[in-house]
Amino acid sequence: MEAIALSRLGRIYNKVLKLRFRAKECFKRCIQLVSTLSPRTFYSEEWYQDCTTTLEMYQQEVLMADEVLKQDKYAKIKEELNYELGELEKYKEKDKEDCLLFVYKTHPPKNSKHRITPADVKEAKEGKKSFKKLFQTAVTHYHPDRVDESQHGIQWKVLCEEITKVLTERYERMK
Numbered sequence: 001m002e003a004i005a006l007s008r009l010g011r012i013y014n015k016v017l018k019l020r021f022r023a024k025e026c027f028k029r030c031i032q033l034v035s036t037l038s039p040r041t042f043y044s045e046e047w048y049q050d051c052t053t054t055l056e057m058y059q060q061e062v063l064m065a066d067e068v069l070k071q072d073k074y075a076k077i078k079e080e081l082n083y084e085l086g087e088l089e090k091y092k093e094k095d096k097e098d099c100l101l102f103v104y105k106t107h108p109p110k111n112s113k114h115r116i117t118p119a120d121v122k123e124a125k126e127g128k129k130s131f132k133k134l135f136q137t138a139v140t141h142y143h144p145d146r147v148d149e150s151q152h153g154i155q156w157k158v159l160c161e162e163i164t165k166v167l168t169e170r171y172e173r174m175k
Contacts, residue, residue, distance in 0.1 A: 003037075006030040007047040014054060024058055027051045077158045085162055092166045096131055097121050099170055100138060103163055107142075110152050114141040135171040139164055 010026030013019045030051050034042050042048040078085065084107070091102040104116050116134055123129040140146070144161040 003030045003033040003042075004047050006033065007051040010054070011050060020058070023054070027055045027058075031055065073154070074158055077155055078162075081155060081159055081162075084159060088162060088166055092169065096135075096170055096174070097125065099166070100134060103138065103142070103167065107159060107163060109141045110147075110156070111141070116141075132171065132174050135167055135174070139167045139171065142167065 006026045007030045010023040010030065013026060014023035030048075034048060087106065088103070091099045094102075100116060101118060101121060109115070116138060120129060120134060124131045124134055142160045142163045144157050144164060147157045147160050149157045
């Protein structure tokens with residue numbers, strides 16, 4: 001009964017009083033109470049569905065706001081990296097060898113163990129290695145999820161994101 005009351009109270013806070021933070025508190029508490037009644041399920045109850053959909057809506061709004069802030073921040077950084085991104089764009093359309101060597105020459109990975117040398121590219125040309133494998137390796141070296149933003153900075157992370165896009169696109173063309 002308390003969960004139903006909290007759900008309806010949250011609905012009043014949300015729709016009538018427009019106090020979203022209070023509504024969110026009520027809905028969260030309602031979900032907590034429902035989870036303690038574990039064997040019973042309330043998925044088909046209208047009050048529970050209203051509670052969960054409203055909480056999901058709140059979460060989506062927060063995620064969207066965070067994404068907008070992130071995109072604004074990245075747009076400013078991309079403006080600062082305009083020259084580097086332009087050069088990368090030029091090499092994107094060149095030979096796969098030139099593209100790969102350009103990336104490693106101009107923007108070497110921060111981890112000294114992550115290297116693709118001209119000898120590796122030469123072996124791939126001769127057929128001893130696969131270019132697909134080289135591009136897969138390169139993507140893992142530059143993948144933005146593997147970049148420590150606190151250590152290398154946001155600019156390096158954004159640059160790695162753009163490099164990864166180029167390398168992935170080139171890899172996809174080889175399939």
